[in-house]
Amino acid sequence: MTAVLNINGISKSYGKVQALNNLVLQINQGEIFGILGPNGSGKTTTLGIILSVLNADSGSFSWNGKEPSKYDRKKIGALLETPNFYPYLTARQNLSIVCKIKEVNESEVDRVLSIVDLINRANSKFKTFSLGMKQRLAIASTLLGNPDILVLDEPTNGLDPQGIAEIRAIILDLASEGKTIIMASHILDEVEKVCTHVAVLKLGNLLTTGPIQSVLNNQEQIFVVSDNLDILKLTLSQIDGVSNITQLGEKVSVMLAEGKDSAYLNKSLFDKGIIASEIGIQKSDLEANFLEIIK
Amino acid sequence: MLDLLKIEYKKIIPYTTFWVIFGLFFVFTPIVFYGVGQFKIEGFPIDFSTMYNFPNVWNNITYIASWFNLLIGMLFVILTCNEFNFKTFRQHIIDGHSKTDFIIAKILLMTSFAIFSTLYLFIIGALFGFISGGSEGFASDNKYLFIYFIQSLGYMSVGLIIAILIRSSAMSIITFICSILAESIIRALIPDAIDQYFPMKIISNLTPFPTPDGMIAEQMKNSMIQETMSLNTTLIIAVVYIFIFWGISYFILTKKDAK
Numbered sequence A: 001m002t003a004v005l006n007i008n009g010i011s012k013s014y015g016k017v018q019a020l021n022n023l024v025l026q027i028n029q030g031e032i033f034g035i036l037g038p039n040g041s042g043k044t045t046t047l048g049i050i051l052s053v054l055n056a057d058s059g060s061f062s063w064n065g066k067e068p069s070k071y072d073r074k075k076i077g078a079l080l081e082t083p084n085f086y087p088y089l090t091a092r093q094n095l096s097i098v099c100k101i102k103e104v105n106e107s108e109v110d111r112v113l114s115i116v117d118l119i120n121r122a123n124s125k126f127k128t129f130s131l132g133m134k135q136r137l138a139i140a141s142t143l144l145g146n147p148d149i150l151v152l153d154e155p156t157n158g159l160d161p162q163g164i165a166e167i168r169a170i171i172l173d174l175a176s177e178g179k180t181i182i183m184a185s186h187i188l189d190e191v192e193k194v195c196t197h198v199a200v201l202k203l204g205n206l207l208t209t210g211p212i213q214s215v216l217n218n219q220e221q222i223f224v225v226s227d228n229l230d231i232l233k234l235t236l237s238q239i240d241g242v243s244n245i246t247q248l249g250e251k252v253s254v255m256l257a258e259g260k261d262s263a264y265l266n267k268s269l270f271d272k273g274i275i276a277s278e279i280g281i282q283k284s285d286l287e288a289n290f291l292e293i294i295k
Numbered sequence B: 001m002l003d004l005l006k007i008e009y010k011k012i013i014p015y016t017t018f019w020v021i022f023g024l025f026f027v028f029t030p031i032v033f034y035g036v037g038q039f040k041i042e043g044f045p046i047d048f049s050t051m052y053n054f055p056n057v058w059n060n061i062t063y064i065a066s067w068f069n070l071l072i073g074m075l076f077v078i079l080t081c082n083e084f085n086f087k088t089f090r091q092h093i094i095d096g097h098s099k100t101d102f103i104i105a106k107i108l109l110m111t112s113f114a115i116f117s118t119l120y121l122f123i124i125g126a127l128f129g130f131i132s133g134g135s136e137g138f139a140s141d142n143k144y145l146f147i148y149f150i151q152s153l154g155y156m157s158v159g160l161i162i163a164i165l166i167r168s169s170a171m172s173i174i175t176f177i178c179s180i181l182a183e184s185i186i187r188a189l190i191p192d193a194i195d196q197y198f199p200m201k202i203i204s205n206l207t208p209f210p211t212p213d214g215m216i217a218e219q220m221k222n223s224m225i226q227e228t229m230s231l232n233t234t235l236i237i238a239v240v241y242i243f244i245f246w247g248i249s250y251f252i253l254t255k256k257d258a259k
């Protein structure tokens, strides 16, 4: 695997606010890399630095192992924070300026406008667009020239549910072509649905990074219901391979060791004289894990 | 390089303010120039009757147009501030321009503005000159056109720094106008020997009050000339200032984050 982006100990502060503290990250080709963190954790600052919009106080980064230059950026599709266009120009005029900057063929404009479903509004002025349409145009702009790397800061910001689903589909589609996608978000669900890897930031510090399953502890959880929850909990604690017994309302949830499944659990309970009225599987509570990490 | 200029024009050709301000310049320069020539007061020390004749016309039209030069300076301030307000400066960096590209593009843009307005004055001046008299003297004294070109660059270079420092259009325009006023106030407190080197003074002195032979009564002319340095010196200092302004703009831009 080759590193597309290497971030070596970047720090950045705004006056007294330390926005990033010695960030080290490596992003490899083909990864959909999510940068996750609460508001103000330094996601946009990180992306701003790797796009050369912000100057880091210390540390360095490299794209494909080379010193960063404007020629790399021409081959990266990037959206940082807000869609930035000339309000008095039409969608088409705005994108044609981006084509000139990126040195790609103007025929790209219609292609990307079709992808985001804005081709019918190509000749409307940017200022007449709704929030979601502006966001779509910004996404379209990142697709100009079909770049191998995409950097997206909260790409689904302001989109309707259909728009969100469409953008996710576009992202997954691009990823299937082997493109590298770096995406910042504070929406856990979004990261979980599309990303292969994740880094979690809080107050400018990297808390953890790695493949998404290992970071967010994305294992299955079993929940059990029976008439007496106290006896149920006691009994569960005596069964081999059961851990993390927690009561959630009218249910008890447990984690099973490798190789044990719900049938095993049911049989063990039955052997100990307990009839489970319900046994089910659920994914572990991502949100709870995330909140645990950033606590 | 040429691509940078093409991008600039892609941005401004559909922009109404651009047409309005250049329209004002194109329409009012000849109207005002014509109007001033109709000025007749008994005993007034200035004789307007030869004002359209070659070569006087070159000094006269550039002097009148220099007031409109401020207007073009303001347009330039607005266009530069727009890049910060719309965050397109930031987006251009993200898309693959450098900060140097930004400054070069703006310098090319202001140069093209200065060329357009100077060419226009050449045409208007030539028309007035040919209509009012013979072609004699057509080729002399047209250094004033070149000087006007430098003045135009001068105002826009001041505008560039102000826009990059302040970034909001309204505040920048106010500062642009005030910098002219403020300098006159500061100048009042400082001896002439020093204040004649102040940038705005230098730039505005490029199009001096016209004093071609025979147009102004001798005694008035003498009283005006003694305080000004020679036009060539002014020109050289102005060019040096322009390069300094470009350098400072570049320096400020590269030091700051592209917000």
Ligand SMILES: Nc1ncnc2c1ncn2[C@@H]1O[C@H](COP(=O)(O)OP(=O)(O)OP(=O)(O)O)[C@@H](O)[C@H]1O
Pocket: A014, A017, A018, A019, A037, A038, A039, A040, A041, A042, A043, A044, A045, A046, A186, B259
């Ligand atoms: N221009 C600025 N001036 C001062 N402080 C800033 C500036 N930009 C960001 N910050 C501070 O830096 C920290 C990180 O901000 P950043 O925008 O990177 O967060 P984020 O993770 O993108 O947040 P969000 O989810 O809200 O977009 C915050 O504390 C913020 O207040």
Ligand SMILES: [Mg+2]
Pocket: A043, A044, A045, A081, A153
């Ligand atoms: Mg952000």
